Amino acid sequence: xxxxxxxxxxxxxxxxxxxxxxxxxxxxxxxxxxxxxxxxxxxxxxxxxxxxxxxxxxxxxxxxxxxxxxxxxxxxxxxxxxxxxxxxxxxxxxxxxxxxxxxxxxxxxxxxxxxxxxxxxxxxxxxxxxxxxxxxxxxxxxxxxxxxxxxxxxxxxxxxxxxxxxxxxxxxxxxxxxxxxxxxxxxxxxxxxxxxxxxxxxxxxxxxxxxxxxxxxxxxxxxxxxxxxxxxxxxxxxxxxxxxxxxxxxxxxxxxxxxxxxxxxxxxxxxxxxxxxxxxxxxxxxxxxxxxxxxxxxxxxxxxxxxxxxxxxxxxxxxxxxxxxxxxxxxxxxxxxxxxxxxxxxxxxxxxxxxxxxxxxxxxxxxxxxxxxxxxxxxxxxxxxxxxxxxxxxxxxxxxxxxxxxxx
Amino acid sequence: xxxxxxxxxxxxxxxxxxxxxxxxxxxxxxxxxxxxxxxxxxxxxxxxxxxxxxxxxxxxxxxxxxxxxxxxxxxxxxxxxxxxxxxxxxxxxxxxxxxxxxxxxxxxxxxxxxxxxxxxxxxxxxxxxxxxxxxxxxxxxxxxxxxxxxxxxxxxxxxxxxxxxxxxxxxxxxxxxxxxxxxxxxxxxxxxxxxxxxxxxxxxxxxxxxxxxxxxxxxxxxxxxxxxxxxxxxxxxxxxxxxxxxxxxxxxxxxxxxxxxxxxxxxxxxxxxxxxxxxxxxxxxxxxxxxxxxxxxxxxxxxxxxxxxxxxxxxxxxxxxxxxxxxxxxxxxxxxxxxxxxxxxxxxxxxxxxxxxxxxxxxxxxxxxxxxxxxxxxxxxxxxxxxxxxxxxxxxxxxxxxxxxxxx
Numbered sequence: 001x002x003x004x005x006x007x008x009x010x011x012x013x014x015x016x017x018x019x020x021x022x023x024x025x026x027x028x029x030x031x032x033x034x035x036x037x038x039x040x041x042x043x044x045x046x047x048x049x050x051x052x053x054x055x056x057x058x059x060x061x062x063x064x065x066x067x068x069x070x071x072x073x074x075x076x077x078x079x080x081x082x083x084x085x086x087x088x089x090x091x092x093x094x095x096x097x098x099x100x101x102x103x104x105x106x107x108x109x110x111x112x113x114x115x116x117x118x119x120x121x122x123x124x125x126x127x128x129x130x131x132x133x134x135x136x137x138x139x140x141x142x143x144x145x146x147x148x149x150x151x152x153x154x155x156x157x158x159x160x161x162x163x164x165x166x167x168x169x170x171x172x173x174x175x176x177x178x179x180x181x182x183x184x185x186x187x188x189x190x191x192x193x194x195x196x197x198x199x200x201x202x203x204x205x206x207x208x209x210x211x212x213x214x215x216x217x218x219x220x221x222x223x224x225x226x227x228x229x230x231x232x233x234x235x236x237x238x239x240x241x242x243x244x245x246x247x248x249x250x251x252x253x254x255x256x257x258x259x260x261x262x263x264x265x266x267x268x269x270x271x272x273x274x275x276x277x278x279x280x281x282x283x284x285x286x287x288x289x290x291x292x293x294x295x296x297x298x299x300x301x302x303x304x305x306x307x308x309x310x311x312x313x314x315x316x317x318x319x320x321x322x323x324x325x326x327x328x329x330x331x332x333x334x335x336x337x338x339x340x341x342x343x344x345x346x347x348x349x350x351x352x353x354x355x356x357x358x359x360x361x362x363x364x365x366x367x368x369x370x371x372x373x374x375x376x377x378x379x380x381x382x383x384x385x386x387x388x389x390x391x392x393x394x395x396x397x398x399x400x401x402x403x404x405x406x407x408x
Numbered sequence: 409x410x411x412x413x414x415x416x417x418x419x420x421x422x423x424x425x426x427x428x429x430x431x432x433x434x435x436x437x438x439x440x441x442x443x444x445x446x447x448x449x450x451x452x453x454x455x456x457x458x459x460x461x462x463x464x465x466x467x468x469x470x471x472x473x474x475x476x477x478x479x480x481x482x483x484x485x486x487x488x489x490x491x492x493x494x495x496x497x498x499x500x501x502x503x504x505x506x507x508x509x510x511x512x513x514x515x516x517x518x519x520x521x522x523x524x525x526x527x528x529x530x531x532x533x534x535x536x537x538x539x540x541x542x543x544x545x546x547x548x549x550x551x552x553x554x555x556x557x558x559x560x561x562x563x564x565x566x567x568x569x570x571x572x573x574x575x576x577x578x579x580x581x582x583x584x585x586x587x588x589x590x591x592x593x594x595x596x597x598x599x600x601x602x603x604x605x606x607x608x609x610x611x612x613x614x615x616x617x618x619x620x621x622x623x624x625x626x627x628x629x630x631x632x633x634x635x636x637x638x639x640x641x642x643x644x645x646x647x648x649x650x651x652x653x654x655x656x657x658x659x660x661x662x663x664x665x666x667x668x669x670x671x672x673x674x675x676x677x678x679x680x681x682x683x684x685x686x687x688x689x690x691x692x693x694x695x696x697x698x699x700x701x702x703x704x705x706x707x708x709x710x711x712x713x714x715x716x717x718x719x720x721x722x723x724x725x726x727x728x729x730x731x732x733x734x735x736x737x738x739x740x741x742x743x744x745x746x747x748x749x750x751x752x753x754x755x756x757x758x759x760x761x762x763x764x765x766x767x768x769x770x771x772x773x774x775x776x777x778x779x780x781x782x783x784x785x786x787x788x789x790x791x792x793x794x795x796x797x798x799x800x801x802x803x804x805x806x807x808x809x810x811x812x813x814x815x816x
Contacts, residue, residue: 048737049737050733050736050737051735051736051737051738051740051741051742051744052732052733052735052736052744053736080729082729082733083729083732083744083761083764083765083766084765085745085763085764085765117727117729118727118728118729118730118732118733119728119729119732119761119765119766120766230729230732230733230736307715307807307811308811311807311808311810311811311812312811312812314808314812315811315812317812319525319526320526320527321488321490321491321525321526321527321638322526324460324491324526324527324638325458325460325490325526325638327459327460328458328459328460328461328638329456329457329458329459330459332459333459334459336459336460336491337493353491353527355493356491356493357491357492357493357527358491358527358528395808395811396808397805397808397809399715399719399808400719400722400803400804400805400807400808401805402719403715403716403719403720403723403803404719404720404722404723404725
């Protein structure tokens with residue numbers, strides 16, 4: 001039984017965090033965050049598949065794969081530290097070393113993440129100053145998780161947190177996370193940045209397995225604009241303070257942990273898609289009746305990635321031909337003349353297409369359904385029992401404005 | 409030696425055409441076109457790979473593969489005749505039969521194409537009326553090719569024609585074409601609709617081969633919005649009136665024909681990309697120094713498909729990180745730290761990136777280069793000698809407006 005609770009990354013036992021305005025961004029926006037586990041934790045990570053990988057992605061791969069334990073995550077927004085060559089990697093290591101010195105832990109226990117403009121060098125003086133400040137005020141307020149979630153935002157309009165609890169071996173285990181992501185969102189592994197903390201006791205192998213398997217149905221199923229970033233990372237720290245018996249293999253305890261992890265990840269995915277750059281709504285596409293899970297994923301993701309469909313959703317226009325078209329070019333096989341299609345939202349559910357043809361539905365009702373904050377398309381392809389959901393958003397004038405003028 | 413000449417599909421000997429306002433669209437816009445060869449011609453076609461295929465695509469596959477000869481192409485805009493089931497296919501056959509009856513040719517010699525809204529039935533009374541009118545006025549004006557090119561437009565802002573001549577066996581051979589396409593443009597085989605006419609004498613096999621090989625580097629390399637349409641078709645009619653010795657195999661004559669065909673196809677592709685829905689510029693991406701042609705194609709197409717890059721081009725913002733990012737997630741392997749990147753237009757050429765890092769270029773000069781009507785990005789990946797070019801356009805407010813409200 002997974003139960004939602006208030007809070008973010010500091011909800012699990014033993015985690016502190018903070019977020020500050022270090023001065024990387026113009027104005028007085030927060031731009032650095034630090035998450036710290038008071039005891040050593042095991043870590044796991046999944047990262048962008050983009051050939052162009054930002055320096056922190058390379059560093060974090062090393063930490064999650066090679067380091068004995070991890071205990072901190074330092075994050076900056078404003079500059080992505082991607083396409084910055086050797087000096088970029090050195091800056092990344094210097095960030096880890098600086099955090100390690102302040103918190104008395106090895107540099108190899110510090111995960112690093114950056115997000116922002118590609119190609120610019122990190123302003124290291126400002127960053128080192130910021131690390132000093134954060135180390136001193138870690139956990140000094142009750143809003144610490146929230147401050148961190150705010151500090152990692154770029155074009156996000158809302159901070160994104162989630163925390164849940166479950167019971168494993170009679171012990172309460174908490175899993176929590178925060179993430180950011182608004183544009184350049186089409187993860188092939190993970191989205192821009194997501195950080196999950198838990199007090200569960202779990203081996204590194206099982207933590208990595210749980211994460212790797214969950215992203216397939218969560219972060220790999222969201223898209224804002226089809227652009228897979230250079231910095232995508234999902235990092236998890238598990239510090240064992242919940243005192244459940246360490247999870248070292250499959251079974252009921254592992255399943256309970258995965259269920260809690262999934263609840264956090266899905267919630268964060270929906271928050272990212274619903275806060276896509278310039279968007280006015282969260283657009284979910286669910287494919288049911290698929291022969292295989294993979295087919296359902298391919299079809300649902302193709303729907304939320306279609307620019308034409310997204311523009312129609314923005315216009316509250318039930319232009320269903322674009323959805324069938326997007327399914328058709330997805331690469332998955334199906335019979336278009338067997339497809340049923342529904343639109344659903346808080347305003348109701350309407351059958352738009354039956355066996356590939358118009359049902360003669362009410363355009364007025366369809367527009368009402370499509371005018372809500374969360375809009376869902378459901379396609380039944382009548383080939384089997386598998387299902388998958390993908391998350392996206394509408395395509396708006398505001399998306400173009402934000403991205404026509406990002407660096408100014 | 410391929411030489412451009414004025415005119416469109418009626419430039420080759422023996423071709424007549426016309427375009428009229430039949431009344432399918434609201435207002436007084438032209439919406440039907442007819443192309444007719446006064447003598448039987450061989451035909452070839454390439455079609456959408458979308459699983460959802462419009463009725464005319466299925467019919468034209470039959471005609472180009474099975475029919476002894478072809479002699480006419482009838483086109484309507486306004487309604488796509490896609491997702492219309494069995495009655496849609498019957499309507500398509502009825503269109504061919506109606507044209508055949510008026511022009512005294514078999515229905516199986518008539519190619520049919522439709523473009524417009526998906527899911528609506530064709531208004532057959534209006535269409536049959538239109539076919540009668542067009543049959544009577546075929547070739548009655550000197551602007552006949554132009555009228556046809558105008559009648560196949562949907563959201564296109566300009567009609568698109570091209571004609572060239574070459575010499576084969578001492579005979580002047582003319583190759584010409586017209587096309588339409590503005591949104592739902594990401595052909596995987598061909599774009600929305602393109603019709604090529606030629607008076608070359610060439611076997612059906614060699615015509616199909618020439619066409620199939622040419623689209624790989626032309627229509628399959630353009631993208632307006634990443635959406636592969638249900639109706640994409642490129643059709644060619646070759647009627648032999650140039651009286652060159654029939655081309656039945658490879659050699660100098662075949663090469664000369666391919667060169668002329670390619671000149672027409674590239675020109676039409678650039679016209680489609682440069683008239684992408686709502687766009688303000690033609691955006692070309694050329695990759696040089698690739699190890700294989702396929703790698704160059706994959707990388708260049710990924711650049712012109714990136715929403716973020718396209719929005720930056722709209723903003724005249726030299727945000728080169730987005731171009732490297734798009735190359736990175738394309739699926740092609742390369743070393744990001746060896747890439748040089750240039751921007752080029754009528755305002756000059758500027759090196760933006762050297763070995764994966766910023767050159768410290770002038771932002772002012774870059775903005776000037778990016779403010780022209782045709783803008784080119786050139787990426788040198790230093791792995792070999794292969795090159796490819798892809799064509800796209802910028803992403804604008806107007807694209808969103810057109811597609812948020814297409815059916816109203």
